[in-house]
Amino acid sequence: MPPWSAAPAGRLDEHVIDSDALRGNPLGDPHERPLEVYVPPGYDEEPERRYPSVYVIQGYTGQLPMWHNRAPWRPTFPELVDRLFANGEVPPVIVVYVDAWTSVGGSQFLDSPGTGQYHTYLCEEVVSFVDARYRTLASRDHRAISGKSSGGYGAMVTPMLRPDVFGALATHAGDALFDVCYRPHFPKVARQLRDSYDGSVEAFLADFRGRIAGTRETDFALIEQYGYAAAYSADADGTVRLPFDDTGDVIPEVWERWLARDPVLMAARPDHAEALRSMRAIWIDAGTRDEFHLDFGAVAFRRAVEAAGVADDDVHFELFDAGHRAIEYRYPLALAWLAERLTP
Structure with a gap:
């Protein structure tokens, strides 16, 4: 793997969102936030075509520029995304990279008087910003959320709290089974x-x-x-x-x-169980050597999803040989799986 980028097949746009939800947050963190939006190859050549969208959120301490940090011999996740869609074998989607960093390291993508209104920011402001500027299929049935670690936590709980916004999810080693x-x-x-x-x-x-x-x-x-x-x-x-x-x-x-915020326990509540049953696709995975034992959280969440009545055909569950870190190669697998299920 060369230590530099090749010319992308798609396009990655950089934006700044001026967030009303984050304005005046209790930590005094910026209310103007970076946002990156990837459009797949062919987007500009087919002006009538609309696309599903997948929102990608980060783990604890995650900041948007970190997506572009390069490890030796390994492509970055944005490069993996571009490769995934470059050959045309996977249905194209718009990929949205969301920033929800705080000065205490993260927000867990929740509304909280301790950090700010990050759930509202994501579901109301970021989604509407993207839908207004890009040719998305602006429906929960064609919109997914994906993340790892604390991002995986956000990917589990956000659709349970707002099934009207997100209709599919992928969680990689997400925080679950808090005990x-x-x-x-x-x-x-x-x-x-x-x-x-x-x-x-x-x-x-x-x-x-x-x-x-x-x-x-x-x-x-x-x-x-x-x-x-x-x-x-x-x-x-x-x-x-x-x-x-x-x-x-x-x-x-x-x-x-x-x-009360544990995804495993949330899934047992009737309203959240109903939200999970409405999902078009649920991807759950984790490494068998996860240092935070989030492989057990993945198993517990899979069982909770099953108990909620989600059909097996709508769930992909997998434990793989790895720890908690450096599992970015897993993300495109889930992204391809979601793309197939979000595309009309």
Whole structure:
């Protein structure tokens, strides 16, 4: 793999969205956000043709430019997307790369008084922006969402919350089964908070924001748990509640707020089960060596989807030999599968 890009077969457009939903967000993060839209080969030559769309969202700490970071001997995901559609064997779709970064590392693509209105931003503003400017098939039956890790979480919960917007999904190692993927980390984080900051979240945040991020060993683990709490368990006034106490044990009333956002448990609720049954396609996969045990989350979500009454023919489930990272080669497989099912 050469360490530079070849001329693309399609076109990648760069935009900036001025978001009303994110204006005045509690973290003071920018309300103007980058957006990239890929149109497949032939888009400009067939001005009457309309296309399905797939919205791609990122994992925790994901920022839009990171899609273009190149690893040795491996193409970037946008390059893989272009290759997928270059030979004409896969039905063409418009691919939308969404930015939902926050200064605490992510938003989980939810509306929260701790981070901002990122669910509204995605479902109302980003989708309408794309539909107004591109020849999409502007219907939930021809619109999917896809992501990995926290992006995989967003890909699971967004269609359950807004089945009128998204009619298909692909989740790669998405955050699910919170008792398994999140809870085991709480004692370690509580110890780090105690030993480095005398148990004070405020002291950690002041230190973290006052220097180069990542220069202390504890940085990522602490900001990650705080970021999740900002999405799952922030009070109406913006106060962020961690789900564990100084011993690392869960605080039941706060942990229940997290569990209410667990895709596995959400899928059992009648309205969300109905939303899942309405999906045209559901792709679920994860690596068998996932460091966060999200392979177990994938299995649990697959079972929850089955229990909700989704037909087997509408679901692709797969565990593959890999860890959590460097699985971008999986994304085009799901994208091709979604394209087949979203195309009229």
